[in-house]
Amino acid sequence: MDTIEKLIMRVQKTQHGFLDIQETAAEVVAGYPARESLRIARQLYASDMYQARSLAVFIFGACAAHSKATLKFLKRHVSQDADWHVQEILAKAFDRYCADVGYCQALPVIKDWLADSSPNVRRAITEGLRIWTGRPYFQDHPQVAVQLLSQLRNDESEYVRKSVGNALRDISRKHRELVKNELLHWDISDRRTKQTYKLAGRFLQK
Numbered sequence: 001m002d003t004i005e006k007l008i009m010r011v012q013k014t015q016h017g018f019l020d021i022q023e024t025a026a027e028v029v030a031g032y033p034a035r036e037s038l039r040i041a042r043q044l045y046a047s048d049m050y051q052a053r054s055l056a057v058f059i060f061g062a063c064a065a066h067s068k069a070t071l072k073f074l075k076r077h078v079s080q081d082a083d084w085h086v087q088e089i090l091a092k093a094f095d096r097y098c099a100d101v102g103y104c105q106a107l108p109v110i111k112d113w114l115a116d117s118s119p120n121v122r123r124a125i126t127e128g129l130r131i132w133t134g135r136p137y138f139q140d141h142p143q144v145a146v147q148l149l150s151q152l153r154n155d156e157s158e159y160v161r162k163s164v165g166n167a168l169r170d171i172s173r174k175h176r177e178l179v180k181n182e183l184l185h186w187d188i189s190d191r192r193t194k195q196t197y198k199l200a201g202r203f204l205q206k
Helices: 003-011 019-031 034-045 050-066 068-076 084-101 107-114 119-128 142-150 158-172 176-183 191-200
Strands: none
Touching (some): 003 019, 003 034, 019 034, 019 050, 050 084, 084 107, 107 119, 107 142, 119 158, 142 158, 142 176, 158 176
């Protein structure tokens, strides 16, 4: 039995959560050179099993800081995966990329992904960096996190708007006035904005 088959047999047992898949990815990255890890990930991503593709995405995320091609693959191809499990791992993979390169240094890429035409790409950021102000750089610059998220308050995708609203709600726990002041400037006569507003302001109403 080859390496790919062994890895697939291991992760296909995971039906709930992703911790074993994440641990398996860490073992692959630690046990193989980067080029070989990426070769393994590409083969895994060709699988019909979402667990195998999720494993691949974790590996891609661990390698993305040192491979522009891998970051591009996450953005252009993984974002098109139809399985929601894989989309959740894409968010975690992007956060891993940001952690590896530094959140401040990753700002241009964060902004680029937030402006992408794919809702899955946009949500990978809004969801992946939660809780935003728990991340380095954004801890000291919470206003930047609020500004970036607020740009998507009337996003055409409800999927994205819910993520934005919940992310701002999270931030409001420690930065109540910052989020409150931002929401004061929103035009809630717009239906989409109003939905995000309700989610973002949930803790502010107490």
